Amino acid sequence: MAELEATGLTLAYDKVTIVDELSLQIPTGEVTMVVGANGCGKSTLLRALARLLKPAGGQVLLDGSDIHTRPAKEVAKLLGLLPQTPNAPEGITVRELVSRGRYPHQGWFKRFSAEDEAAVARALAMTRTTELADRPVDELSGGQRQRVWIAMALAQETGLLLLDEPTTYLDIAHQLEVLDTIAELNRTRGITVVIVLHDLNLAARYADHLVALKDGKIHAAGHPSVVVTEQMVKEVFGMPSRVIPDPVAGTPLVLPIGKHRVLRAETLLAAKGIKRREPAVVAAASDTAGTRRVASGPSAATGLGEVRDELRPSHEHCATLAFQTEVIRAEKLSDSFRRITLSGPDLEHFGTNSHPLDLRIKLLLAAGAADGLPAELATMRPQGLTSPSDVAGWYQRWLQIDPAQRGVMRTYTVRAWREAGHRDNLSEDAPELDVDFVLHGQYVDGHLQGGPATEFGANAKIGDRLLLLGPNKALTDASYGGIEFRPGSASRVLLVGDETAAPAICSILEALPSTVTGQAFIEVPEAGDILGSSTASGVSLHWLTRGTAAHGELLEAAVRDAVAIPAAGVVETNTDPEDIDVDSTILWETGQNPAGPFYAWIAGEASVVKSLRRYLVRDVGIDRKQVAFMGYWRQGKSEN
Amino acid sequence: MIPARTAQTAAAPATRRRRRPVARCAAWLAAVLLLAAAAYIFAGRDALPAGQVLQVLGGQSVPGTGFILLEDRLPRLVVGILAGAGFGISGSLFQRWLGNPLASPDVIGIGYGAATATIVAMIYLGLTGWGLNLAALAGGLGVAALIYWLSASGSRTGPRLILAGLAIGAMLQAVIQFLLTQAQLNTAADAIRWLTGSLAPSTWEKAWVLLIALGLVGALLPLVIRQLKLLELGEDAAAALGLRVGSARMLLVLVAVAMGAIPVAVTGPLAFVAFLAGPITAALTRGAINIGLAALTGAVIVTVANFLAANLFADLSLPVGVITGAFGAPFLIWVLVRANSRGNGG
Numbered sequence: 001m002a003e004l005e006a007t008g009l010t011l012a013y014d015k016v017t018i019v020d021e022l023s024l025q026i027p028t029g030e031v032t033m034v035v036g037a038n039g040c041g042k043s044t045l046l047r048a049l050a051r052l053l054k055p056a057g058g059q060v061l062l063d064g065s066d067i068h069t070r071p072a073k074e075v076a077k078l079l080g081l082l083p084q085t086p087n088a089p090e091g092i093t094v095r096e097l098v099s100r101g102r103y104p105h106q107g108w109f110k111r112f113s114a115e116d117e118a119a120v121a122r123a124l125a126m127t128r129t130t131e132l133a134d135r136p137v138d139e140l141s142g143g144q145r146q147r148v149w150i151a152m153a154l155a156q157e158t159g160l161l162l163l164d165e166p167t168t169y170l171d172i173a174h175q176l177e178v179l180d181t182i183a184e185l186n187r188t189r190g191i192t193v194v195i196v197l198h199d200l201n202l203a204a205r206y207a208d209h210l211v212a213l214k215d216g217k218i219h220a221a222g223h224p225s226v227v228v229t230e231q232m233v234k235e236v237f238g239m240p241s242r243v244i245p246d247p248v249a250g251t252p253l254v255l256p257i258g259k260h261r262v263l264r265a266e267t268l269l270a271a272k273g274i275k276r277r278e279p280a281v282v283a284a285a286s287d288t289a290g291t292r293r294v295a296s297g298p299s300a301a302t303g304l305g306e307v308r309d310e311l312r313p314s315h316e317h318c319a320t321l322a323f324q325t326e327v328i329r330a331e332k333l334s335d336s337f338r339r340i341t342l343s344g345p346d347l348e349h350f351g352t353n354s355h356p357l358d359l360r361i362k363l364l365l366a367a368g369a370a371d372g373l374p375a376e377l378a379t380m381r382p383q384g385l386t387s388p389s390d391v392a393g394w395y396q397r398w399l400q401i402d403p404a405q406r407g408v409m410r411t412y413t414v415r416a417w418r419e420a421g422h423r424d425n426l427s428e429d430a431p432e433l434d435v436d437f438v439l440h441g442q443y444v445d446g447h448l449q450g451g452p453a454t455e456f457g458a459n460a461k462i463g464d465r466l467l468l469l470g471p472n473k474a475l476t477d478a479s480y481g482g483i484e485f486r487p488g489s490a491s492r493v494l495l496v497g498d499e500t501a502a503p504a505i506c507s508i509l510e511a512l513p514s515t516v517t518g519q520a521f522i523e524v525p526e527a528g529d530i531l532g533s534s535t536a537s538g539v540s541l542h543w544l545t546r547g548t549a550a551h552g553e554l555l556e557a558a559v560r561d562a563v564a565i566p567a568a569g570v571v572e573t574n575t576d577p578e579d580i581d582v583d584s585t586i587l588w589e590t591g592q593n594p595a596g597p598f599y600a601w602i603a604g605e606a607s608v609v610k611s612l613r614r615y616l617v618r619d620v621g622i623d624r625k626q627v628a629f630m631g632y633w634r635q636g637k638s639e640n
Numbered sequence: 641m642i643p644a645r646t647a648q649t650a651a652a653p654a655t656r657r658r659r660r661p662v663a664r665c666a667a668w669l670a671a672v673l674l675l676a677a678a679a680y681i682f683a684g685r686d687a688l689p690a691g692q693v694l695q696v697l698g699g700q701s702v703p704g705t706g707f708i709l710l711e712d713r714l715p716r717l718v719v720g721i722l723a724g725a726g727f728g729i730s731g732s733l734f735q736r737w738l739g740n741p742l743a744s745p746d747v748i749g750i751g752y753g754a755a756t757a758t759i760v761a762m763i764y765l766g767l768t769g770w771g772l773n774l775a776a777l778a779g780g781l782g783v784a785a786l787i788y789w790l791s792a793s794g795s796r797t798g799p800r801l802i803l804a805g806l807a808i809g810a811m812l813q814a815v816i817q818f819l820l821t822q823a824q825l826n827t828a829a830d831a832i833r834w835l836t837g838s839l840a841p842s843t844w845e846k847a848w849v850l851l852i853a854l855g856l857v858g859a860l861l862p863l864v865i866r867q868l869k870l871l872e873l874g875e876d877a878a879a880a881l882g883l884r885v886g887s888a889r890m891l892l893v894l895v896a897v898a899m900g901a902i903p904v905a906v907t908g909p910l911a912f913v914a915f916l917a918g919p920i921t922a923a924l925t926r927g928a929i930n931i932g933l934a935a936l937t938g939a940v941i942v943t944v945a946n947f948l949a950a951n952l953f954a955d956l957s958l959p960v961g962v963i964t965g966a967f968g969a970p971f972l973i974w975v976l977v978r979a980n981s982r983g984n985g986g
Contacts, residue, residue: 052879076882083876087739091928100869104882136927156881 002078002159002192003028004049008058011041011048011216018044019216021058026160026209031186031193033203033224036213037237042196043084043164045213049194050081050162076104080153084164084196088137094148095133098123101155123154126189127181143174147181154185161185163195167202175199179206200237204228205251212236228252240270268475269317315349315382319475322364322380323347325433327464328426336439336499336529338457339415342466343432349382350431351417351473359414361435361470364407365452374401377467409469410453412437415503436503440525484590484628487516490599493539494562495520496555496612498604500632502531505541508601512537521558523551523604551635552608559612563600565619577617577624580610587631589613589624596626606631662933665924669936676943677717681709684951688713711843719842720942720960722850723903724913728938730900731914732921732929733864736872737892738801741975744915745780745900748805751909752812753783754901759816759831763823769845772905773853780901783808784893837910837961839946846906857898864895865931910961912968913941919975 004026011019018041026032026049034042047053049060051067060067067075080101088097101123102116124130127147132140137148146166153161163182167175183206186193197203203210204224212219212227214236220227233241233254246253257270314321329341352359364377376397379386398406416434418425425432437457440450449455456466485508487493493516495505502522509520510533517538523546524530530543544554580587587606600622602612613629616622682690692705700706731744745751757779761767767775783805790804816835820828834841867888870878879885900914917938918929925933945963952958 047876050880052876071882072879072884073882076880079880081876081880083874083880085874086877087872087874089736089739089872089928091922091926093927096928097873100873101881103866103870153880162880 002063003061004079004160004192004194005061006045006049006058007061009045009048009055009060010057011044011053012056013044017056017216019048022216022218023058024211024218024221026192026194028192029186029190030208031183031195031206032209032211033207034194034196034211034213035198035200035203035236036219040213040236041216042213044216046081046162046164046194046196050079051075052081073104076156076158078158079160079162080156080158081162082149082153082164082166084168086149088145088149090138092137093134094124094129094137094140094151095120097137097148098129098133098151098155101152104156119157120155123151126154126185127151141174142170143177146170146174146178150178150181150185158191160192160194163193165196165198168198175202182206200228200233200254201246204253205246205249224251228254242266268319268477311385311387313382314380314384314386315472315474317475318380318386319472320380320469321346321349321382321472322377322384323350323468323470324381325466325468327460327462327466328432330460330462333436333531334524334526334529336525337502337531338437338439338460340435340437340457340460341426341432342435342468343427343430345430346382347431347433348420349473350433350470352471352476353473359417359471360411361414361468362409363412363435363453363456364409364467364469365456374398374406376401377469380469382472408452410451412453413503413507414470415507436531438499438502440499484630485601486590486628487599487601488596490597490626491516492598493518493520494559494598494600494602495539496559496600496602496604497522498552498555498608499524499529500605501603501630504603505601506531506533509533509535509537509539509541512539514538519562521555521562523555551605552611555604555608556611556615560615563616563620563622577613583634587613587629590628590630596623598622598626600627602627603630603632606634660925660927662925662930665921666933666936669924669933669940673721673936673940673943676940676947677721680717680943680947680950681713684947685954686950715842715844715847716839716946717943718844718847719850719906720839720946721939722847722854723839723907723910724917724938724940724942725935726850726854726899726903726938727910727914727942728917728921728934728936729858729861729931730896730898731916731938732918732931732934733868733892733896733899734914735918736868736929736931737896739872740799740802741915741919742802743805744918745897746909746912746914747809747972748787748802749807749809749812750780750783750787750805750897750900751904751914752809752816753786754780754904755835755909756812756815756819757782758905759819759835762831762834763819763827769849773849773902776901776905777898780897780904781894783812784897788893833959834908836959837908837964838959839907839942840959842906850903850906853902854899857895857902860891860895861931864892868892868931908959908961910942910945911965912972913938913964916941916964916968916971919971 006022006024009019009022009024010017022045024045034045036042044053048055049067051060051062051072054068062070062075062078098120099112099116102112102119105116105119106112121130124133127150129144129147129151132144132148137145140148150163150166153163161182166178166182170178179202182193182195185191195203195206197206207224209222210224210227211221212232219236220232228243229252230241230243233239233243233256240257242255242257243252244255245251257266259267323344323346325342325344325347327340328343329339331339331341333339376394378384380394398409412435414433415436418432420427420429420431422431437453437460439454439458443449450458460466485504493512495508495518497505499522502524505520505522512535514536515538518540520539520541521544522541523544525546527545530545533541535541542558544558546554587610600616602609602616609629609631613627616627617624681688681693686708688705688709692702693709696702696706696709727746731746734743734745734748735741737743742748754776757775758772760779761772761775765771765775787801787804787808790808820831823831867878867883870881870883871885871888871892873881875885875889878888903910917934920941921933921937922929924937941964942960945960945967949958949960949963952963
């Protein structure tokens with residue numbers, strides 16, 4: 001069996017160095033795959049290994065002697081190469097083409113011998129192309145053609161076979177067909193194979209030995225399970241990725257992370273260079289007989305089981321974290337609102353790196369009568385140790401806990417956020433946030449009875465502990481929240497909501513610039529619920545006190561007043577918006593106002609929002625892109 | 641076994657065209673060649689009486705017929721066959737090497753190189769016989785080297801080489817025009833007749849020169865064809881099979897140019913013979929271009945054209961080159977259109 005080795009190999013075209021002092025030993029009897037970015041020199045290296053390119057420095061050793069000191073024909077008896085784009089002459093048949101692989105075995109003017117004939121027949125049989133022998137090569141499919149070329153290289157009957165991108169231009173099924181053919185040859189004939197391959201995942205699957213080239217140097221070499229890591233992919237291909245065990249083969253599977261169409265957390269992780277996973281460890285038994293293969297069949301499961309993800313602090317990889325906080329202030333704003341200020345060191349990791357407009361959090365209320373938090377959530381605190389697979393599906397696992405133990409979860413919105421050291425901070429060393437609790441319920445014996453959030457808000461006192469789930473500052477951005485306020489270039493806005501939307505509307509008003517005008521309507525139960533708010537904009541805010549009127553009645557009247565139905569013929573009214581059953585579905589329809597001068601934002605009780613939507617879209621004829629409709633809650637249902 | 645065979649035969653009509661063996665095609669071509677040659681002697685405008693021809697061939701001296709046959713028609717046929725074979729080999733070698741029917745020496749300017757050199761030798765140096773052959777060979781090789789050098793920056797792809805050749809060809813035509821304006825009137829007239837391509841000046845002496853020169857070069861053909869079989873797979877594939885690509889390529893160009901340039905000195909550039917022979921061969925066998933068959937096809941083309949040239953018009957004997965040109969040009973257009981639609985044109 002021929003042995004191939006490169007020592008201190010330097011390759012150059014016209015004085016431009018492509019491969020730089022590279023040393024490489026091709027493992028005999030194994031499949032070696034060479035991968036790397038475009039222009040990294042992998043094809044050049046292959047040409048040099050095949051004696052097609054004279055090195056500018058160093059040597060290629062074939063069975064220990066410099067390949068360039070040996071005659072071409074002699075080398076061709078030991079080593080075959082299939083170039084990337086060989087050229088099939090027009091009209092040539094498969095048999096004729098494969099026969100040409102016998103050239104190195106023929107002498108001058110020597111006729112085609114019986115031995116040659118037998119070698120061609122073997123090559124055809126091994127590549128399953130015997131049936132095609134008399135067909136013209138031009139008429140074959142891409143995969144068949146590539147098998148025929150491999151057959152030609154096989155007819156050469158060499159112990160070493162080098163292939164340059166044998167799967168280029170083939171569809172995925174034909175790629176596998178070709179690689180399976182090669183793998184089979186390697187297994188049954190013990191042929192040493194070196195393949196330059198584009199597809200990293202297929203390379204990882206089919207290689208016994210993987211060589212990653214970067215800028216003409218070996219970046220990493222070894223078994224694919226050791227070589228293929230997120231780190232390597234980043235460094236060699238300049239692309240962030242995740243590497244997971246291939247569920248089919250157990251080999252590493254590279255999932256690229258681009259800028260678009262990727263979960264946001266992945267993009268942010270990638271941008272920060274945070275690697276999800278350390279090198280997967282597949283039984284790295286090195287075995288001298290060269291019979292080790294990539295796990296396949298039953299053994300794949302073993303490989304899969306051995307690939308574990310490592311425990312690491314949650315704040316390094318979880319987009320959502322659990323924050324343990326303590327009430328440090330409780331302030332009654334009105335009969336319907338109570339502002340609770342929460343603080344705690346965990347909040348160092350809280351935030352979205354933006355103004356906290358309607359920054360949604362989940363409050364874990366009445367969890368575990370005893371002090372203990374459910375372990376599922378405790379580990380999601382910033383310093384808790386988790387592995388990515390632990391975290392995925394935490395919500396489902398939380399749901400499976402006994403309801404008495406797990407508590408209830410309610411979605412709320414952050415009204416104000418103050419970093420540690422903010423001049424208004426109550427606590428000196430920790431960030432804090434305000435949550436305005438809406439108190440709707442009835443007083444029974446002097447105690448407010450309502451939903452769990454209402455009760456917590458009504459009863460919270462300094463020192464009470466509250467676990468909340470919210471965004472990890474390191475991994476989320478401004479698009480996290482549920483405010484959905486995207487006015488585009490609108491200069492006139494309409495903000496409409498009931499008490500549940502009051503905090504969000506107040507937040508919006510605080511953030512609006514002075515160039516924007518318009519109107520805001522907030523319906524609250526009674527006059528005492530009117531909150532202080534400020535805005536730099538020209539939007540006039542109207543508080544509507546409900547009193548005995550039905551929920552939303554005042555809002556509807558106000559909106560009809562503010563946005564009149566245009567005179568007939570002024571605009572074309574739209575068709576009725578499709579009906580949404582607000583009892584079973586969440587009404588959540590948000591547009592991105594592209595350039596319109598007007599933008600409306602409607603939130604609150606779902607049936608009120610639905611009715612306003614019908615009015616604005618059907619009767620007034622407003623483009624739906626210019627309005628955000630959000631049903632925050634449904635009267636008569638306790639869910640948020 | 642049986643199902644497999646059924647599947648194969650079922651697929652056959654759709655995907656498989658029946659190939660025709662080279663030997664059978666060769667037999668047919670040889671028959672056509674003999675027929676055309678016989679027609680040229682026995683039929684047509686100046687038909688020779690069959691009996692007298694047989695007497696002459698039998699060694700008897702027949703005044704008139706004997707002279708016409710031995711000193712005019714037979715040398716013409718022999719020179720035509722040899723030149724046609726040379727052109728056919730030259731064209732098909734280039735076409736196969738570069739994998740493109742446009743890559744024949746008469747299209748890519750090598751023919752013009754030989755012609756220019758021959759005219760210089762004829763008009764200014766007054767050479768004849770061997771001298772002209774050598775001049776034609778030198779001219780052809782000179783242009784081949786020039787094209788090669790021009791197209792060599794980057795990879796030597798077929799289309800690049802063909803474009804470079806077309807440009808050189810156009811330039812050389814201008815040079816020829818210039819040379820003709822500088823020549824004496826009657827020499828220029830001779831040169832123009834030669835340029836059209838004609839078998840009229842054929843003599844036994846020229847036939848011998850042609851036979852010996854082509855024979856010497858032809859001795860290298862088996863080796864060249866063996867190496868061509870690898871070269872046409874692409875240079876990397878050829879090198880990987882143990883071929884010394886540089887010298888193989890050199891030898892191929894040398895032989896192909898010689899095969900095309902040597903006949904030019906005698907017959908003039910017979911338009912499109914080199915270009916037509918290979919593709920016609922491929923169409924006849926429905927397979928790859930066979931070099932030997934291309935030689936035979938070239939000979940058939942020239943012989944048939946010779947007969948047509950002599951008999952197409954009642955009172956006008958055309959130079960052979962006019963006929964080959966008239967039939968070759970439409971074919972060139974067809975190849976260009978076809979190549980264009982397949983996206984692999986020059």
